[in-house]
Amino acid sequence: MTALEVRDLRKSYGDLEALGGISFSVAQGEVFGLLGPNGAGKTTTVEILEGYRTRDGGDVTVLGVDPEQGGTALRERIGVVLQASEMPAALTVREVHQMFAGYYSHPRDIDEVIELVGLAEKSGARVKTLSGGQKRRLDLGVALVGDPELLFLDEPTTGFDPAARRTAWELVRALRELGKTILLTTHYLDEAQQLADRVAVIRDGRIVKQGSPAELIGNAPRVEIRYREAGRDVVIETDEPTRLLAELAGAAAAEGRELDSLEVVRPSLEDVYLNLIDNGSPPEAATPS
Amino acid sequence: MRLFRHELRNQQRLFWRNRESAVFVFVFPPMLYLLLGAVYTGTSEGFKLADVLLVGLIGYGCANTAFAGLAITLVIRRESGVLKRIRATPLPTTTYLAAVLCSTLVVFVLQMLVTIALGLTLYGARGPENWLGLIPSVLVGVACFAGMGFGITSLIRSSEGASAVVNLIVLPMAFLSGSFGPTRHYPQVLQWIADVLPLTYLIDLMDDVYLRGGSFTGHPKEISILVAWGLAGVLVAWRRFGWEPRER
Numbered sequence: 382m383t384a385l386e387v388r389d390l391r392k393s394y395g396d397l398e399a400l401g402g403i404s405f406s407v408a409q410g411e412v413f414g415l416l417g418p419n420g421a422g423k424t425t426t427v428e429i430l431e432g433y434r435t436r437d438g439g440d441v442t443v444l445g446v447d448p449e450q451g452g453t454a455l456r457e458r459i460g461v462v463l464q465a466s467e468m469p470a471a472l473t474v475r476e477v478h479q480m481f482a483g484y485y486s487h488p489r490d491i492d493e494v495i496e497l498v499g500l501a502e503k504s505g506a507r508v509k510t511l512s513g514g515q516k517r518r519l520d521l522g523v524a525l526v527g528d529p530e531l532l533f534l535d536e537p538t539t540g541f542d543p544a545a546r547r548t549a550w551e552l553v554r555a556l557r558e559l560g561k562t563i564l565l566t567t568h569y570l571d572e573a574q575q576l577a578d579r580v581a582v583i584r585d586g587r588i589v590k591q592g593s594p595a596e597l598i599g600n601a602p603r604v605e606i607r608y609r610e611a612g613r614d615v616v617i618e619t620d621e622p623t624r625l626l627a628e629l630a631g632a633a634a635a636e637g638r639e640l641d642s643l644e645v646v647r648p649s650l651e652d653v654y655l656n657l658i659d660n661g662s663p664p665e666a667a668t669p670s
Numbered sequence: 671m672r673l674f675r676h677e678l679r680n681q682q683r684l685f686w687r688n689r690e691s692a693v694f695v696f697v698f699p700p701m702l703y704l705l706l707g708a709v710y711t712g713t714s715e716g717f718k719l720a721d722v723l724l725v726g727l728i729g730y731g732c733a734n735t736a737f738a739g740l741a742i743t744l745v746i747r748r749e750s751g752v753l754k755r756i757r758a759t760p761l762p763t764t765t766y767l768a769a770v771l772c773s774t775l776v777v778f779v780l781q782m783l784v785t786i787a788l789g790l791t792l793y794g795a796r797g798p799e800n801w802l803g804l805i806p807s808v809l810v811g812v813a814c815f816a817g818m819g820f821g822i823t824s825l826i827r828s829s830e831g832a833s834a835v836v837n838l839i840v841l842p843m844a845f846l847s848g849s850f851g852p853t854r855h856y857p858q859v860l861q862w863i864a865d866v867l868p869l870t871y872l873i874d875l876m877d878d879v880y881l882r883g884g885s886f887t888g889h890p891k892e893i894s895i896l897v898a899w900g901l902a903g904v905l906v907a908w909r910r911f912g913w914e915p916r917e918r
Binding site (some may be wrong): 457 | 752761
């Protein structure tokens with residue numbers, strides 16, 4: 382069964398087109414990553430699905446329901462971590478969980494949730510005394526307290542140090558084990574790669590590529606052969622580096638030339654991503670001269 | 671109903687836990703009564719000034735709690751994203767707002783009782799002549815200023831400015847409306863301004879009910895002006911109230 386179905390979703394703010402018709406679907410139990418730079422339209426997408434914004438066009442269903450008509454019944458079944466929101470500073474971690482648990486008809490055990498997000502030791506601490514990472518885990522705990530089927534995590538690790546990010550990743554994996562469907566936005570490539578079953582790369586309100594992390598890398602990177610010749614850089618992209626290199630090297634050796642600054646480079650996933658973000662299309666091969 | 675009770679408890683906890691705002695909202699009006707009551711002795715229109723000030727500061731307390739305090743709290747919650755986050759839960763917005771309103775009423779009633787107790791014990795002031803008339807007067811007062819509070823919340827853009835804006839309204843209003851003493855000797859212009867302010871009419875209403883034992887229903891003019899101000903606030907809120915931080 383599909384948990385999320387998005388077809389040709391469009392949204393503009395005045396003259397500014399935030400989403401120019403995006404489509405994707407997320408199966409139940411799947412972790413889906415929306416990956417893209419700031420301003421690409423990730424948060425707009427998520428907030429439409431969460432029911433905060435109306436759409437200008439397209440069809441959207443969340444757990445089988447249109448989020449614009451979902452009402453409290455739908456909100457019982459989803460959990461939300463917003464990109465930027467604070468919890469009441471004067472309450473303790475436990476009190477915040479208690480406050481939100483009371484909004485749901487079938488909440489999870491509060492202490493269990495606090496334990497799950499790793500705040501057991503901070504249970505009695507005021508929110509204002511928590512570190513940034515702990516506050517984010519509090520957000521996650523609050524999102525889980527209603528025992529949702531579907532979780533929206535909008536940039537859950539932005540601003541984390543590497544250790545905190547790794548902890549958060551483990552937490553998301555634990556949630557997947559629990560069978561939760563998760564829609565995650567991030568502008569970190571490695572995060573999407575680590576956590577998501579499938580990823581959509583979004584840029585300027587359009588999805589430029591979609592697939593499993595392996596598929597995203599798989600069909601893109603060609604190997605580059607670089608060297609200098611007659612004072613200029615030559616870059617050749619190829620699927621057959623061995624054969625091409627043998628030809629180049631053979632020709633050069635026959636003429637008694639040296640291939641200056643010879644390098645064979647496999648583009649990293651980062652390059653592929655940046656290329657998608659910059660051009661909106663996979664890197665194009667240069668024709669060997 | 672379960673949700674309402676739960677949220678009312680949350681609101682009360684949030685109010686009392688937040689020391690700075692609890693002091694400003696709850697303690698400030700009775701404290702002003704203590705100070706003014708110690709300075710002004712004598713009579714006005716046959717009533718001890720301690721009595722007149724008591725009613726005046728109950729009026730100020732109502733505006734301070736239901737208008738200023740409510741608006742500052744809501745703006746801070748909106749700008750910090752708490753309101754937005756709560757909207758993603760199954761709690762209906764009407765339940766949330768009803769709990770906020772009811773919590774405000776609870777705070778104000780407690781504050782009024784404290785102020786009355788201070789007057790009775792320290793300044794020999796009198797208790798309410800008409801308890802039964804005081805109850806609807808309080809309800810109308812809180813409803814009026816809370817309505818205006820929701821309205822001004824919708825107009826304030828940032829947490830930083832909230833306190834300044836509402837106090838710029840409440841303190842001059844309280845002064846002009848006679849919260850801090852009789853206004854008969856004020857220049858005519860100031861009295862004209864006072865004639866359009868809601869607090870003037872709440873204090874007039876309370877004066878009669880509290881000090882003279884007058885009936886609540888004998889004041890259709892005062893009540894309708896208060897209701898009109900409250901509705902004006904609600905109307906602004908209806909059109910402009912937002913649950914999300916104002917981005918620009």
